[in-house]
Amino acid sequence: MKRLLAFIRDLFLRPSARIGLGVLxxxxxVAGAVxxxxxxxxxxxxxxxxxxLTCHTMRDNLLPELQKTVHWSNRTGVRARxxxxxxxxxxxxxxxxxxxxSREVLGQLVGTIGTREKFNEHRIVLARREWRRLNANGSRExxxxxxxxxxxxxxxxxxxxxxxxxxxxxxxxxxxxxxxIAHQLPDLKGEHNPAFDTLVSAAAGxxxxxxxxxxxxxxxxxxxxxxxxxxxxxxxxxxRVKVLETQGDAQRVxxxxxxxxxxxxxxxxxxxxxxxxxxxxxxxxxxxxxxxxVLEAREDPLTGLEWQQVKAEVWLAAESLxxxxxxxxxxxRSSYNESCSTCHRQPDEAHxxxxxxxxxxxxxxxxxxxxxxTAKVVxxxxxxxxxxxxxxxHGADPTLGVVQTARP
Amino acid sequence: xxKSAAGLPAGAADDAAPSLRRELATFLxxxxxxxxxxxxxxxxxxxxxxxxxQILYLGPPT
Numbered sequence: 001m002k003r004l005l006a007f008i009r010d011l012f013l014r015p016s017a018r019i020g021l022g023v024l025x026x027x028x029x030v031a032g033a034v035x036x037x038x039x040x041x042x043x044x045x046x047x048x049x050x051x052x053l054t055c056h057t058m059r060d061n062l063l064p065e066l067q068k069t070v071h072w073s074n075r076t077g078v079r080a081r082x083x084x085x086x087x088x089x090x091x092x093x094x095x096x097x098x099x100x101x102s103r104e105v106l107g108q109l110v111g112t113i114g115t116r117e118k119f120n121e122h123r124i125v126l127a128r129r130e131w132r133r134l135n136a137n138g139s140r141e142x143x144x145x146x147x148x149x150x151x152x153x154x155x156x157x158x159x160x161x162x163x164x165x166x167x168x169x170x171x172x173x174x175x176x177x178x179x180x181i182a183h184q185l186p187d188l189k190g191e192h193n194p195a196f197d198t199l200v201s202a203a204a205g206x207x208x209x210x211x212x213x214x215x216x217x218x219x220x221x222x223x224x225x226x227x228x229x230x231x232x233x234x235x236x237x238x239x240r241v242k243v244l245e246t247q248g249d250a251q252r253v254x255x256x257x258x259x260x261x262x263x264x265x266x267x268x269x270x271x272x273x274x275x276x277x278x279x280x281x282x283x284x285x286x287x288x289x290x291x292x293x294v295l296e297a298r299e300d301p302l303t304g305l306e307w308q309q310v311k312a313e314v315w316l317a318a319e320s321l322x323x324x325x326x327x328x329x330x331x332x333r334s335s336y337n338e339s340c341s342t343c344h345r346q347p348d349e350a351h352x353x354x355x356x357x358x359x360x361x362x363x364x365x366x367x368x369x370x371x372x373x374t375a376k377v378v379x380x381x382x383x384x385x386x387x388x389x390x391x392x393x394h395g396a397d398p399t400l401g402v403v404q405t406a407r408p
Numbered sequence: 409x410x411k412s413a414a415g416l417p418a419g420a421a422d423d424a425a426p427s428l429r430r431e432l433a434t435f436l437x438x439x440x441x442x443x444x445x446x447x448x449x450x451x452x453x454x455x456x457x458x459x460x461x462q463i464l465y466l467g468p469p470t
Contacts, residue, residue, distance in 0.1 A: 016435070018426070039444075093458075095454060096456075096469070100455075326438060
């Protein structure tokens with residue numbers, strides 16, 4: 001160690017004995033120039049499309065998809081190469097991105113996405129990263145080639161004009177609306193929102209008192225028995241239940257909900273007259289008087305339908321409940337704000353009532369990349385924060401007070 | 409620093425001024441191997457630091 005230090009000190013401090021100063025300066029200059037050029041060449045070489053495609057996962061999966069798009073071949077002959085879109089163009093971010101690629105090299109060696117199946121499974125994770133990145137930088141890479149200030153909106157297709165003018169006015173990130181322009185979109189159906197993991201772990205830590213009320217964190221199957229073998233239906237996200245007892249990994253809960261007295265009556269709602277789905281039972285079960293007790297019947301003056309208040313005691317797996325729905329709403333609110341604000345300002349939750357939201361939502365959800373579970377949560381959030389609930393605490397009975405007149 | 413009679417800096421056993429060959433070799437290795445390696449290392453380290461900062465505090469670049 002000491003010798004190494006001495007060696008380094010000598011290297012820098014001991015004047016050269018034989019080589020002239022000029023030679024040193026010229027030599028140093030040449031070495032510097034060569035090194036700089038070499039560095040740039042290396043940076044450029046690793047920014048070539050050919051370099052990206054040396055990894056077979058990229059060549060086999062992404063290239064054929066890109067080749068079908070306008071960014072591969074078009075009227076004007078301008079090509080977008082992989083790095084044009086994926087590598088930041090500024091020095092610091094570019095270097096950071098290249099170092100980040102060390103992880104991708106590792107993935108290649110380990111074979112994380114070595115096959116088409118693995119790739120498809122993992123694709124959503126990768127896509128999310130790119131979306132997050134492009135959202136954060138306002139799609140800077142896209143805008144290196146096409147920016148709002150250089151667009152002639154009048155010459156766009158009529159279908160584009162309104163949306164694009166509005167986007168330019170708000171200086172929105174392109175990726176908000178133009179996902180999947182270069183590759184196939186990942187399969188979002190059945191995809192699972194990582195935000196729910198926090199709910200699951202919160203529910204695992206939730207202490208449960210018998211006799212108290214709790215909220216289901218996610219849709220969960222319901223059973224008739226404590227062994228959880230005879231399914232009777234599913235409870236929907238954020239549905240309120242009363243816990244009666246805990247037995248091992250199962251909990252007996254009481255559902256007290258409303259249904260329309262029509263057909264099987266298998267869809268149960270949280271409030272009288274409001275289509276906020278809280279549970280869906282099997283059709284053989286929903287009229288089973290051993291399980292379901294009818295407490296009260298009332299006619300909805302708006303539809304003329306009879307609604308029944310019903311009660312059932314069922315079992316569900318433990319660790320599915322939280323004592324407050326607020327955490328669920330936080331996730332829903334951020335998904336809503338993010339997904340529904342790309343084309344228009346997200347409408348105020350209380351601008352519509354609980355029965356209007358499902359139709360409106362169904363017409364819009366196709367425009368977004370919300371997965372099924374998240375979409376359900378968002379809809380539930382909108383309904384429970386709708387005009388019917390304005391001014392009432394969540395969960396309070398909205399049929400008391402102003403609600404009925406608040407409907408159109 | 410110990411000085412030899414001639415005023416040249418003295419190091420270990422091979423005290424006397426190194427030969428031209430040796431000095432040239434040192435110079436060339438420093439200039440064309442060590443320097444580029446350091447340059448690369450410094451840039452890589454910078455990149456990693458920025459990346460880690462992005463993970464921890466900064467979030468994706470804006």
